[in-house]
Amino acid sequence: MDPNRPDKALLAVLRGERRDPPPVWLMRQAGRYLPEYRALRAEKGGFLDMAYDPTAAAEITLQPIRRFGFDGAILFSDILIVPHAIGQELTFVAGEGPRLAPPLADHALEGLQPVMERLEPIYRTVTLVKSQLSPETTFLGFAGSPWTVATYMVAGEGSRDQAPARLMAYTEPDRFASLIARIEEVTIDYLAGQIEAGVDAVQLFDSWAGSLAPDEFARWVIEPNRRITAAIKARYPDTPVIGFPKGAGAKLVDYARQTGVDAVGLDETVDPAWANAALPQGMPVQGNLDPLALIAGGDRLARAVDAVRDALKDRPHVFNLGHGIDKTTPIAHVEALLAQLRGA
Template sequence: MADMPVFMIDAIRVLSGQTVSPAPVWLMRQAGRYLPEYRALRAEKGSFLGLAYDPEAAAEITLQPIRRFGFDVAILFSDILIVPHAMGQDLTFTEGEGPRLKPPLEAARLEELTPARQHYAPIWETVRRVRAQLAPEKALFGFAGSPYTVATYMVAGEGSKEQAAARLMAYADPGRFEELIRAISADTLEYLSGQVAAGADALMLFDSWSGSLSVSEFERWVIAPTAWLVAELRARHPATPIIGFPRGAGSKAPAYARETQVSALALDEAADLEFVVANTPDTLPLQGNLDPMALKAGGAALEAGLARIREAMAGRPHILNLGHGIDRFTPISHVERLLELHRR
């Protein structure tokens, strides 16, 4: 964690187990396409990947929602696929089609890749630039994809709804899949450790596709590698909180929190908030789970969603957030209304 007055940073206080009222707030994908200032910079600079690897532009994008809304947390503008790019896969983003990684590892071998770890350096420089410009009472969160979710992209070469290629490899050739998970975990450790050294105050692990796994596979490919990564990060950076986001975990979320020993548990919009609250220690910080569509709809849907979360989280360490990324067509006025309702 950055060398700064941590006691001033409400989000870090919450991640350390304290209750803060009103709860700190930030939104997943708060730096991005719903903001006109982001779209203007994207039009000027070009590709998404070009922006991510341009520390000046990436720092500006990270700070845009802080300037506009005064969120309590700046989340690094980057992508979870930086790790496979640094591990040697070619990475491209095609408008309307999403990311592509070549060669897909369902057809190629991990040892055939030539590592390109120089890709981490501009991300670390972005962190340094943001922390230098960010007000001391605001937290800066770094992040990475969790090993299983990153593996699903590396195996298929693209995103997929069912993650069939990775799941098939995990069943048919578990030794090969475990080798891949271990390699991703090792690279992710160095990548995240570099973010902390550059000034990140906390880290978040995104396991966006964990919900596609059975209970036993979830234990093996989500919980076990995440627990290893958390332990290794904590050994290097004991003061840095780590948020785990096992999207789609459902009833497995309490076990994930308990067995991985993450500092806080982030919840998607489908999570049963009452179940999670009842089955986790009341000292465990929770983040989320406002439905992005309730924010997009605004009005009564937004007010009811916020009220439900605030009631369930009363007296508990909590960071207000969405259950997934903000929709690109969300009206700016709805974000302003969320903050007005929450902070009044």
């Protein structure tokens, strides 16, 4: 370790070091389970208003760091910023989730008018956070992976089984490939902009990767993520890339070996002992406590934490949840998790 540089434990693990205790951050750690977030949202308005307000978004990014001292800060934003920049209109409907218009199941991608300046507030948020973040805290940027982003763009909203996008991929593969390519192009520039503004590492979220058959997974998850990772590595060889293909199951092995990502995230359905045996030796992994175990708390939480740590004790490990923290999670349970991890 360079004595003249701050020790970013999480960044070191993403680069292949083993640390004990493992560094920790929690997906969606900046959000509705925190009273300070709820107070700011009541003051500022809707989710999208806050995501595009650099001062508010920076404050939200920093809130869980101040409260818990996590080893990583994750940019407060949303994966649908990219389709918004590509030209779809984005709204969030209370109690129902995001809406993109027009849905590309019925409209042509070529009819959208790009609005790339919609990315600029996100870069300003990164700059603001970086100026206030302690030098020991790793700053994580992110984007949605092309498949998951495409599912929203095609349907115009979230869907249970992603059928509209899956059907387009089968029946109009050239049209769907054009959409994936456009998302890739913007995502590469978007991640590069975040890195230039100050993030230390980036994560590619593929929340709906588990809905695809193996051949489709290879075409629409592995290959786009491989191309994005290669482009980022060509520009920023020292910036780690975390890939998180939720629901990939056994396909996670091919993902890890073929995409070029530096680390893989495990969702809560993955047996960490299996992952430890199946994934490339020495590859950093992130995860994978069940978010519901964190809600449950007590002995059940303590046992679940120990099980994850024990299974991954021989490789670089970033402790995290298997998916996002739920809004009903008691703050005391997060504190207990951290105390257990850190031996307090």
